[in-house]
Amino acid sequence: MSAPEHVHEHVQEHVHEHVVKAMLREAGVPVPRGVVLPPDTRDFGAAGELAEPLVLKAFGPGLVHKSEAGAVTLGLRAAELPGAAARMRERVPGLAGFLVEEQAAAGVELIVGLVRDAAFGPVLLAGLGGVWTETLRDTALRLCPVSEPDARRMLASLRAAPLLAGSRGLPPVDLAALVKLLLAVGGPGGLWERLELGEFELNPVIATPDGVTAVDARHLPA
Ligand code: ADP
Ligand code: MG
Known part of the structure; x- marks a missing residue:
């Protein structure tokens, strides 16, 4: 899939959230x-x-x-x-x-990102997001393209994994939708293949028992 024109237009400066979200929607990532x-x-x-x-x-x-x-x-x-x-x-x-x-319903706030490693190339990042991103630094990294088992292992490796699986009376989040989102970003044919456009940070992605939504999207130009 080729990038829409308007993305190129803004690539030198800060790309507005709604432009990034339009691209995400097109790539199969649920946005509000x-x-x-x-x-x-x-x-x-x-x-x-x-x-x-x-x-x-x-x-x-x-x-x-x-x-x-x-x-x-x-x-x-x-x-x-x-x-x-x-x-x-x-x-x-x-x-x-x-x-x-x-406004998406409250849920577990995650961070999903694409970062470019100088030596290894595009890397998918997933972890606990929102206000906990900096405090807890609970993230997993995998080289792109990630497979579905990779994506599941990334989530399972987080210290926050019990929050996703449901614990202490909380219902489990829609893990299938979350895995699908990770693959849309870092899986085969995913957004990572367009990393010439720069890096991405979705923070937060809100995960609930009913699905996932990327409510903030930041594009970090190359
Ligand atoms: P920034 O990270 O630039 O401060 P965000 O777009 O992430 O701004 O918004 C700040 C916080 O507001 C988010 O972390 C999230 O908790 C909440 N939020 C933002 N947009 C939505 C939305 N559409 N639905 C639910 N919560 C939202
Ligand atoms: Mg944010």
Whole structure:
């Protein structure tokens, strides 16, 4: 599969989240349904087709760590979008537009990434994500392409594996969907084959008993 034109267009700078997500969707990675709106919009009608609760995110040059910049608001109803956007416009310099998307149900937050090792080439990374990424550094690495057994072994090797398998009354996550996501990224024919475009970080991928969703996607240009 060849890369869409718009990816090349943005490759020299920071690629906006919605552009990366469009590419992920195309590659079979589940991402939230969302709409993109201009920075000065007063009309959020396009978000009406999305299921609440909604998430409002800003994008723009230099907006890489969005939460820290105040560029993510969770748990909104559609009617709350104009007010939330007005506040975000005031606190986020260089806001180039908004992404409004459906909020995925809470689950286990994972990180899935593609990194390029100078000696070995493309490597798939999977581990515990979200706020625990830096603190616990619980990750597994495999050279691409990874096979399905490889992907399962990566997940099983995590210290967080019991969270995925279900423990202490928590239900197991949809492991088949998670393995499928890992293969879409790092398996045969996966996104890793397009690593000339740079590296990827999906953090978090939210895993629940009903499936997986990549709710944040970052592209790190080569
Ligand atoms: P950043 O990593 O740039 O600060 P994220 O897009 O990862 O911004 O959003 C911050 C946090 O908000 C995520 O780690 C996740 O917990 C939550 N989040 C973001 N988007 C969604 C979504 N669509 N559904 C559910 N939770 C989300
Ligand atoms: Mg994130």
